Amino acid sequence: MGELLGVAVLGAGHMGADHIRRLDRVVSGARVAAVADLDPARAKDAVAGIDGVLVHTETEAALDAPGVQAVLIASPGPAHEEALLAALARGLPVLCEKPMVPDSAGALRIVEAEARLGRRLTQVGFMRRHDAEYRRLKALLDGGRLGRPLMLHCVHRNVSSPPDFTSAMLIDSSVSHEIDAARWLLGQELTAVSVLRPRPSSGAPQGLLDPQFVVFETDGGALVDVEVFVNCGFGYQVRCEAVCEAGSARIGDDHGMLVTARGDAATEVPRDYLVRFAAAYDREVQSWVDAARRGRVTGPTAWDGYAASAVAEAGVRALESGERVGIALAGRPGLYAGHDD
Numbered sequence: 519m520g521e522l523l524g525v526a527v528l529g530a531g532h533m534g535a536d537h538i539r540r541l542d543r544v545v546s547g548a549r550v551a552a553v554a555d556l557d558p559a560r561a562k563d564a565v566a567g568i569d570g571v572l573v574h575t576e577t578e579a580a581l582d583a584p585g586v587q588a589v590l591i592a593s594p595g596p597a598h599e600e601a602l603l604a605a606l607a608r609g610l611p612v613l614c615e616k617p618m619v620p621d622s623a624g625a626l627r628i629v630e631a632e633a634r635l636g637r638r639l640t641q642v643g644f645m646r647r648h649d650a651e652y653r654r655l656k657a658l659l660d661g662g663r664l665g666r667p668l669m670l671h672c673v674h675r676n677v678s679s680p681p682d683f684t685s686a687m688l689i690d691s692s693v694s695h696e697i698d699a700a701r702w703l704l705g706q707e708l709t710a711v712s713v714l715r716p717r718p719s720s721g722a723p724q725g726l727l728d729p730q731f732v733v734f735e736t737d738g739g740a741l742v743d744v745e746v747f748v749n750c751g752f753g754y755q756v757r758c759e760a761v762c763e764a765g766s767a768r769i770g771d772d773h774g775m776l777v778t779a780r781g782d783a784a785t786e787v788p789r790d791y792l793v794r795f796a797a798a799y800d801r802e803v804q805s806w807v808d809a810a811r812r813g814r815v816t817g818p819t820a821w822d823g824y825a826a827s828a829v830a831e832a833g834v835r836a837l838e839s840g841e842r843v844g845i846a847l848a849g850r851p852g853l854y855a856g857h858d859d
């Protein structure tokens with residue numbers, strides 16, 4: 519295929535700048551055609567050394583810039599709905615960072631907009647679906663050798679949280695990944711959620727309920743538990759163990775080189791997601807670019823983005839009330855039937 523896919527990147531912060539680097543230097547078949555950030559200095563820094571990129575402060579200006587054929591959204595969650603609707607109105611394929619739209623009503627408006635168009639244009643940035651270990655676990659569960667999955671035990675630890683991180687964000691920003699991974703791994707919907715709150719770590723900012731212990735029930739009778747701890751201080755750790763009727767399988771044990779010296783053995787622990795999931799982000803963006811160049815969309819859909827937001831919203835209610843909260847999803851449009859990338 520000849521022409522490079524011209525991508526507009528919205529938001530040039532931590533993720534946006536990393537995706538700009540990835541589009542420019544790692545993936546094939548694409549080029550950064552425009553960047554928009556409310557802070558033009560961030561956008562300029564992110565495109566330093568890349569020729570011919572126009573920098574904007576307005577979303578619409580970036581989407582209408584010459585050569586733009588696709589959009590990567592990496593602005594904060596609350597800005598996603600407007601950007602997605604603008605991209606869909608132009609018929610542009612989108613890779614949207616999670617959460618697709620943080621509130622479920624807004625997320626459903628994206629599903630409805632695609633249903634009106636009669637085609638899917640959105641891939642959501644749940645990069646764990648592109649991680650080699652998660653893919654092996656999914657293949658093992660789908661193959662049936664371990665029998666019916668009974669439980670998923672998940673761990674999600676960050677070294678520290680950003681300054682504006684709230685107790686709700688442990689669920690709607692961090693646990694959103696486990697919500698999507700559990701739905702995808704099990705092929706089941708999450709139907710209820712409870713959240714336990716241990717005494718916060720003294721390493722957490724004042725007032726932040728960190729860690730939390732979240733338990734989901736599924737429509738297939740499985741349980742999914744998640745320890746989420748975003749100021750653990752010691753490393754970025756993401757694990758998942760599937761316990762099935764005929765065996766168990768665990769991914770995410772810290773890997774990398776094992777160094778043994780002077781009676782000690784040590785491995786490196788990744789410090790953040792950009793390190794732990796580097797290869798997954800590369801595969802995510804490459805598969806999005808490849809699909810967009812063929813006029814297709816693969817990966818987690820707008821429906822998956824909506825489901826994750828609806829489940830997370832129930833999780834935040836469970837956190838705040840201390841009650842078990844049931845989850846009811848809207849009707850799933852035929853456009854998303856049977857899709858399981």
Ligand SMILES: NC(=O)c1ccc[n+]([C@@H]2O[C@H](COP(=O)([O-])OP(=O)(O)OC[C@H]3O[C@@H](n4cnc5c(N)ncnc54)[C@H](O)[C@@H]3O)[C@@H](O)[C@H]2O)c1
Pocket residue numbers: 528529530531532533534554555556557560577592593594595597615616617643644645691791
């Ligand atoms: N997939 C992952 O593992 C992962 C990791 C981190 C962040 N994220 C997601 O990526 C998104 C960005 O997170 P981040 O950590 O890069 O945030 P960030 O704060 O580092 O960067 C956000 C950038 O967007 C800009 N911005 C704000 N409003 C905007 C708007 N309306 N239009 C354009 N730009 C705007 C800000 O000026 C800033 O430069 C969030 O949705 C977040 O949840 C995903």
Ligand SMILES: O[C@H]1[C@H](O)[C@@H](O)[C@H](O)[C@@H](O)[C@H]1O
Pocket residue numbers: 676691692693695748791
């Ligand atoms: O936005 C980030 C990102 O999604 C990371 O992958 C996750 O580990 C963090 O907890 C979250 O805050």
